[in-house]
Amino acid sequence: MKLFNSLTNKKEDFTPIQAGSVSIYSCGPTVYDKIHIGNLRAFITADLLQRSLRIVEKLSVRWVMNITDIDDKIIARLERDYPGVEPEAARAKLTTQYQEVFLQDISRVGIKQSDVQIVSAVDSMVAMQQMIENLYRQGIAYISEGSVYFSVERYRATGQVYGQLVNLDYEAEARVTDDQDQKEGVADFALWKAQKPGEPAWQFVLDGNELPGRPGWHIECSAMSVGALGQPFDIHTGGVDLKFPHHENEIAQAGGTLANYFVHNEFLNVNAEKMSKSLNNFFTLDDVADPLAFRLLCLQAHYRSQMDFSDESIQAAHNRLLGLRAAVRKNQYAQESGVTLQLKADANKAFAHNFAEAIRDDLNTPLALAALAEYEKEASMSAGFAEQIAWADQVLGIGLVNEVIPFSSEEQALIAERNAARAQSDFATSDKIRDGLRVRNIDVEDLSGSSLYWRM
Numbered sequence: 001m002k003l004f005n006s007l008t009n010k011k012e013d014f015t016p017i018q019a020g021s022v023s024i025y026s027c028g029p030t031v032y033d034k035i036h037i038g039n040l041r042a043f044i045t046a047d048l049l050q051r052s053l054r055i056v057e058k059l060s061v062r063w064v065m066n067i068t069d070i071d072d073k074i075i076a077r078l079e080r081d082y083p084g085v086e087p088e089a090a091r092a093k094l095t096t097q098y099q100e101v102f103l104q105d106i107s108r109v110g111i112k113q114s115d116v117q118i119v120s121a122v123d124s125m126v127a128m129q130q131m132i133e134n135l136y137r138q139g140i141a142y143i144s145e146g147s148v149y150f151s152v153e154r155y156r157a158t159g160q161v162y163g164q165l166v167n168l169d170y171e172a173e174a175r176v177t178d179d180q181d182q183k184e185g186v187a188d189f190a191l192w193k194a195q196k197p198g199e200p201a202w203q204f205v206l207d208g209n210e211l212p213g214r215p216g217w218h219i220e221c222s223a224m225s226v227g228a229l230g231q232p233f234d235i236h237t238g239g240v241d242l243k244f245p246h247h248e249n250e251i252a253q254a255g256g257t258l259a260n261y262f263v264h265n266e267f268l269n270v271n272a273e274k275m276s277k278s279l280n281n282f283f284t285l286d287d288v289a290d291p292l293a294f295r296l297l298c299l300q301a302h303y304r305s306q307m308d309f310s311d312e313s314i315q316a317a318h319n320r321l322l323g324l325r326a327a328v329r330k331n332q333y334a335q336e337s338g339v340t341l342q343l344k345a346d347a348n349k350a351f352a353h354n355f356a357e358a359i360r361d362d363l364n365t366p367l368a369l370a371a372l373a374e375y376e377k378e379a380s381m382s383a384g385f386a387e388q389i390a391w392a393d394q395v396l397g398i399g400l401v402n403e404v405i406p407f408s409s410e411e412q413a414l415i416a417e418r419n420a421a422r423a424q425s426d427f428a429t430s431d432k433i434r435d436g437l438r439v440r441n442i443d444v445e446d447l448s449g450s451s452l453y454w455r456m
């Protein structure tokens, strides 16, 4: 499989560290509120990647995602949502609530919880503190006013490159924050933040100094990814906005090599602007009629292209999804009812090949979906179609193949009645029954010698 690696800005052949298996880490959500569907694009991309490696490349996959359950945005919510509650208890309540919502959201867009291991930042406190201590012992981290900072200058002095993911004039690009004067250098970032009044805090003794506080955001991901997958691991994922400073800092904290490949998805936009909480132009999954239609919408764009979300685009994806499901269902009912389907071996083979090749080419889902459309046109009423689609759907994850619901005895009676009317060339009656069946969502196609009935 070829993947575009943000470390080299090139499409590269993917080679796992350990033959036959692959380790993936994805930056997860901060659980202070419902996530928006722009965030979901990032998780759907990661899921597509892991499914593709499993199904197309037949690798065994270990996929880990973190939950950020302590940070500034969470703290800001505590006062509002849990006034008067002890800070740590309030934090636990808030984050448990939104972690639950998050897990439901990802499962609604086709991410199976059995495929991904979720790790919590708060549960990884020891690993984070050890990593910070290690950086401090190397002289790269320093203590200032109860917080611990990573010194970019000292890190670079060890010969490491700061700027592996972005070409940066790092001093100019570094985010200037309100704790600016506590830092040695403008690009330095917090590894550990001193407790402010009313904030939840954890004990941390570093070099004899008592530093009650909480971890910085970046250290969470370095510690959790390495803790779960070892160092280096294979693939790190996230949206393009995480390249800098988040992933750059994750790499630096890990000493220069964290993951061999970084895969970044582009933005989901609204009217050509990034969907985000701060612009207040966001939608949540509750605004979408069918979550899997949203997943299909994502797959209709390449993950490295920006895509637009609108009423029209989600409606079109929904219609397409319903059309595809109906084609599969019709084929399944034909098989169930004993209609002889011709085998189009060449079309089956061509589809399997074209679909897999498209996915192997840096997860080119628009091309894979084009191969599927072509195959549907050519072979939707031939033998093996539903099985092939079921295989492709293990990669796509959009619920294309559903259980065939047998006809009830009442429905069977209507079907038998219609078949009898047709046998006697009583087309007035057979048309009337057909219309009645359609009202019950059962469609009919009259073939030579028999009729096919299926649920629409």
Ligand code: AMP
Binding pocket: 027, 028, 029, 030, 038, 039, 040, 041, 042, 237, 238, 239, 240, 241, 242, 265, 266, 267, 268, 269, 274, 275, 276
């Ligand atoms: P955050 O909680 O902001 O760290 O976001 C979680 C994930 O969603 C990260 O991988 C972000 O890069 C990604 N993300 C945020 N906004 C968008 C967007 N509009 N389109 C695609 N991905 C996004």
Ligand code: ZN
Binding pocket: 026, 027, 028, 221, 246
């Ligand atoms: Zn992260």
